[in-house]
Amino acid sequence: MELNEVIITRAIVDRFHAKFRDNLETDVAIVGGGPAGLVAGHFLASAGKKVVLYERKLSIGGGMWGGGMMFNEIVVQETALRLLDEFGVRCHKYEEGYYTSDSVETVACLIARAVQAGLTIFNCMSVEDVMMRTDRVIGLVLNWSSVEMAGIHVDPLTMRSRFVIDATGHATEVVKVVHKKVPGDLRTPTGKIEGEKSMWSDKAETLTLENTREIFPGLYVAGMAANATFGGPRMGAIFGGMMLSGEKVANDLLKRLEG
Ligand code: 48F
Numbered sequence: 001m002e003l004n005e006v007i008i009t010r011a012i013v014d015r016f017h018a019k020f021r022d023n024l025e026t027d028v029a030i031v032g033g034g035p036a037g038l039v040a041g042h043f044l045a046s047a048g049k050k051v052v053l054y055e056r057k058l059s060i061g062g063g064m065w066g067g068g069m070m071f072n073e074i075v076v077q078e079t080a081l082r083l084l085d086e087f088g089v090r091c092h093k094y095e096e097g098y099y100t101s102d103s104v105e106t107v108a109c110l111i112a113r114a115v116q117a118g119l120t121i122f123n124c125m126s127v128e129d130v131m132m133r134t135d136r137v138i139g140l141v142l143n144w145s146s147v148e149m150a151g152i153h154v155d156p157l158t159m160r161s162r163f164v165i166d167a168t169g170h171a172t173e174v175v176k177v178v179h180k181k182v183p184g185d186l187r188t189p190t191g192k193i194e195g196e197k198s199m200w201s202d203k204a205e206t207l208t209l210e211n212t213r214e215i216f217p218g219l220y221v222a223g224m225a226a227n228a229t230f231g232g233p234r235m236g237a238i239f240g241g242m243m244l245s246g247e248k249v250a251n252d253l254l255k256r257l258e259g
């Protein structure tokens with residue numbers, strides 16, 4: 001049988017549009033495909049929730065690929081080892097309390113397990129705004145990253161979700177939009193974005209978990225975005241806190257969705 005280029009094209013266009021249409025209304029929408037977003041997506045999808053993730057870049061994985069300063073190994077502390085196990089990532093004990101894993105293997109396993117659990121991922125798509133009602137976030141405003149990068153004026157499209165997770169890392173992009181454009185204060189001490197502080201790994205890893213919560217009705221923060229929102233420090237190339245934060249936001253949302 002001779003391969004037909006038009007059928008190849010039609011297959012891609014039809015399947016993509018069915019996937020996009022099927023995710024216009026979800027339980028949870030995650031912005032950012034770093035470790036926090038992927039782990040959150042995995043646990044929500046595993047529990048049978050409808051969950052979608054949007055990532056601006058071509059590649060999923062956020063800041064994990066590059067390990068520390070492009071040395072492609074990451075460090076994970078004891079408390080998060082069970083998550084490496086859950087995702088099938090092999091790790092090595094470096095010394096008491098410090099474990100390492102290959103960053104490429106870790107990202108690959110997080111993506112594979114999350115997608116196979118039922119998480120739908122759209123890459124090359126940027127979230128440029130939220131959809132709001134009186135004092136509540138109810139969805140996301142989407143555009144192609146290529147539109148954003150070209151700086152051309154093309155109106156976006158919209159999806160609705162019961163909850164949104166800002167897992168955009170240091171940039172806290174969704175929280176920034178909400179703070180600027182949605183009436184009402186953030187649930188931080190000042191009602192504003194407190195801003196990320198300089199490196200303090202131990203404190204940052206603990207605070208990442210504490211700061212993983214609902215920041216505005218309908219909007220949760222997870223991963224580095226949680227610390228940047230609440231004024232926590234950065235932690236560097238130790239990733240246990242990111243994965244634990246993804247697990248925590250998933251568990252909190254499962255309670256909300258089932259409550
Ligand atoms: O930065 P990122 O990996 O966030 P994370 O899951 O993990 C942080 C660590 O990588 C590291 C650290 C701790 O070890 O400090 O930095 O909290 O992934 C965030 C992803 O969000 C995407 C961005 O391209 C990245 O892949 N992103 C950011 N803004 C948007 C977005 C947006 N507006 N729309 C879509 N994707």
